[in-house]
Amino acid sequence: MNDAPPVAAGFDVQAIRAQFPILKEQVRGKPLVFLDSAASAQKPRAVIEAMVHAMEHQYANVHRGLHWMSERTTEAFESCRDAAARFLNAGSRDEIVLTRNSTEGINLVAHSYGRGVMTPGQAVVISEMEHHSNIVPWQMLRDAHGIELRIAKVTDAGELDMDAFAALLADGKVGLVAITHMSNVLGSYTPAERIVRLAHEAGAKVLFDGSQAAVHRRVDVQALDADFYVFTGHKLYGPTGIGVLYGKAALLDRMPPFLGGGDMISTVSFERSEWARVPHKFEAGTPPILEGIGLKAAIEWVERIGFPAMESHERALTDHALARLSAIEGVTVIGRAQDRGGVVSFTLDRAHAHDVATLLDRQGIAVRAGHHCAEPLMRRFGLDSTARASFGVYTTRSEIDALAEALTRVRTFFR
Amino acid sequence: MSEAFEELRDLYQEVILDHGRHPRNFRRLDGALHAKGDNPMCGDKVEVWLKLGAGERIEDAAFQGRGCAISIASASLMTEVLRGKTKDQARSLADAFRTLARTGACPVCGEVHAEDMERLQPLSGVAEYPSRVKCATLAWHAMEAALKGEGSATTE
Numbered sequence: 001m002n003d004a005p006p007v008a009a010g011f012d013v014q015a016i017r018a019q020f021p022i023l024k025e026q027v028r029g030k031p032l033v034f035l036d037s038a039a040s041a042q043k044p045r046a047v048i049e050a051m052v053h054a055m056e057h058q059y060a061n062v063h064r065g066l067h068w069m070s071e072r073t074t075e076a077f078e079s080c081r082d083a084a085a086r087f088l089n090a091g092s093r094d095e096i097v098l099t100r101n102s103t104e105g106i107n108l109v110a111h112s113y114g115r116g117v118m119t120p121g122q123a124v125v126i127s128e129m130e131h132h133s134n135i136v137p138w139q140m141l142r143d144a145h146g147i148e149l150r151i152a153k154v155t156d157a158g159e160l161d162m163d164a165f166a167a168l169l170a171d172g173k174v175g176l177v178a179i180t181h182m183s184n185v186l187g188s189y190t191p192a193e194r195i196v197r198l199a200h201e202a203g204a205k206v207l208f209d210g211s212q213a214a215v216h217r218r219v220d221v222q223a224l225d226a227d228f229y230v231f232t233g234h235k236l237y238g239p240t241g242i243g244v245l246y247g248k249a250a251l252l253d254r255m256p257p258f259l260g261g262g263d264m265i266s267t268v269s270f271e272r273s274e275w276a277r278v279p280h281k282f283e284a285g286t287p288p289i290l291e292g293i294g295l296k297a298a299i300e301w302v303e304r305i306g307f308p309a310m311e312s313h314e315r316a317l318t319d320h321a322l323a324r325l326s327a328i329e330g331v332t333v334i335g336r337a338q339d340r341g342g343v344v345s346f347t348l349d350r351a352h353a354h355d356v357a358t359l360l361d362r363q364g365i366a367v368r369a370g371h372h373c374a375e376p377l378m379r380r381f382g383l384d385s386t387a388r389a390s391f392g393v394y395t396t397r398s399e400i401d402a403l404a405e406a407l408t409r410v411r412t413f414f415r
Numbered sequence: 416m417s418e419a420f421e422e423l424r425d426l427y428q429e430v431i432l433d434h435g436r437h438p439r440n441f442r443r444l445d446g447a448l449h450a451k452g453d454n455p456m457c458g459d460k461v462e463v464w465l466k467l468g469a470g471e472r473i474e475d476a477a478f479q480g481r482g483c484a485i486s487i488a489s490a491s492l493m494t495e496v497l498r499g500k501t502k503d504q505a506r507s508l509a510d511a512f513r514t515l516a517r518t519g520a521c522p523v524c525g526e527v528h529a530e531d532m533e534r535l536q537p538l539s540g541v542a543e544y545p546s547r548v549k550c551a552t553l554a555w556h557a558m559e560a561a562l563k564g565e566g567s568a569t570t571e
Binding site for chain 1: 483544
C-alpha cells in the first residue's frame with residue numbers, strides 16, 4: 001500500500017498489520033477494509049496465541065484446585081489483574097475487578113454503589129452522549145431506589161457543555177457522575193480532569209465509561225483522581241467476555257457484592273455468608289479465565305507499541321478522514337470536537353445510513369450504521385442514524401482514501 | 416452506468432432506486448384500515464392504509480414512512496401489488512414475499528403469485544444481508560397488522 005511515512009519513530013503500520021491474521025482476508029473478492037474497530041477490534045497473533053497456548057498447555061479452573069494445572073492457571077489469570085492495574089496506573093491490583101465487559105462494570109457500580117451506598121433523594125449525572133449501557137443502569141437505579149437522573153447537555157460541536165454540567169452539580173445532591181470518557185458516536189473526549197475536579201468539589205464521585213477512550217489514549221486513574229473507570233477487552237484488541245472495573249479501594253470496601261455465588265465468599269452456612277475480600281467480593285462464579293489470559297496479552301501488546309505512537313497515528317488518520325469526508329459534496333460529519341479520537345460519524349444527503357453501509361460493504365469496506373446504541377444522542381442532533389467509520393492501530397491512510405472514493409461512488413449511484 | 420457500479424447494482428437495482436426516490440402511493444387514506452410498523456433496530460417507521468371495496472378486495476393501498484431505500488421501495492411496491500387482492504390473497508403474498516426476502520427465492524410461490532413475485536424479485540438481494548431483511552419486510556408486517564385490525568407491528 002502507498003502510505004504516508006510513519007507518524008512516530010518506530011511506528012510501522014504495515015508491520016503492525018502483519019500481526020493481525022484477519023487483515024489478510026478478502027471480502028467480496030476485495031481486501032478487507034475494516035473501519036469498525038470502535039464496535040470491536042481485530043485480534044493480533046499475540047492474543048490469539050496466548051489463548052490457544054492456555055487451552056493446549058495450561059488450563060484448569062482457578063482459585064480452588066490444589067493441583068499443578070490449577071495453580072499455574074490461577075497465576076496466569078491473576079496476572080491479568082496486574083496488567084490491568086499497570087495499564088490504568090491503579091494504586092493497587094486489588095482495585096481491579098474483572099468483569100465481562102464495560103456494561104457489567106457500570107451495572108456493578110449502579111447496583112453496589114448506587115443501591116448500597118447512595119441514598120434516595122441523591123442524583124446521578126450522565127450526559128447526552130452516553131451509550132445505552134451508561135443510561136439504562138441508571139434508569140433502573142432511579143426507578144428502584146429513588147435516585148434522580150440528570151442529563152448534562154452536549155454542544156452543537158459535540159462537546160460536553162461544561163457550564164451546564166457545573167450547574168447540575170450546584171445543589172450538592174449529586175452523589176455520582178457517570179460519564180463517557182470518549183463518545184462512541186462523535187469521537188469527542190470529555191475533559192476528564194475538569195469533570196473530576198468539579199464533581200469532587202460538589203461532593204460527587206465520578207465513574208468514567210472508558211470503552212472507547214482506553215483504546216486510544218493512556219489513562220492514568222490516579223492522575224485523573226477517577227473514582228471508578230471501566231473498559232472492555234474486545235475493543236482493546238483482546239477477546240470478548242472480559243472487562244475491567246477500576247474502583248478506589250476505600251469505595252469498593254464499602255460496597256456490598258453485586259452477584260452472589262462461588263469465589264466471592266469466604267465462608268458460607270445456611271444462616272449467613274461472609275464475603276471474600278475486595279476485589280473477589282465482586283467476582284462470583286468461575287471467571288472468564290481464557291479471556292483474562294487474552295486480555296493480559298492484549299494489554300502487553302498495546303504497551304509494546306505505546307500510546308504516544310498509537311495516538312499520533314490515529315490522530316493523523318482522523319484528521320485525514322475529516323478532511324477527505326468533508327470534501328465530498330453531500331457528506332455531513334456529525335461532531336466537531338477539538339479533542340477527539342478515531343471515530344467519525346457522518347450522513348449522506350441522498351441515502352439513508354443503512355444504504356450507505358450496505359453499498360460500502362459491496363465495495364469491501366466495513367463501517368457501522370444505525371443509532372450506535374446512543375438513541376438520545378441521535379435525537380439531540382435530529383437524526384435517526386449515521387454511518388460511522390472508526391479506526392484502530394492497524395488502519396491505514398489508504399483505507400481512508402478507499403472509504404472516501406467508495407462514498408463518492410455511493411453518492412453518484414444515488415444521483 | 417459504468418463498471419464501477421456493477422457491484423452496487425446487483426443489490427440496488429433500478430426499480431429499488433426509483434421507488435426509493437419516488438415512492439408510489441405515498442399518502443394517507445381516510446376511513447381505511449391502518450397500522451404502524453416499527454423497526455426498533457434501525458429506527459425505520461412506516462404507516463400503511465388499506466381501503467377495502469366490493470367483495471372485501473383491497474381497492475386502494477397507501478403508505479407513509481421514513482427509512483432506507485430498501486424499506487421505502489418495498490413498501491411502495493407492496494402498495495402497487497396489493498390492489499385487487501382479497502385479504503387471504505394479501506396474506507398469502509406476504510408469506511411468499513417474506514420467503515423471497517429471507518432466502519432469495521420462492522420456488523413454489525410462482526404458482527399462485529407469478530406476476531406479483533416477478534415485480535418483487537428486485538428485492539430478493541436482501542437475503543444476503545440478514546440484518547436488512549427486516550427493512551424489506553417491515554411494511555408487509557404493518558399491512559398484515561392492518562388487516563387483522565391491530566394498530567401496530569414490529570419486526571422484533
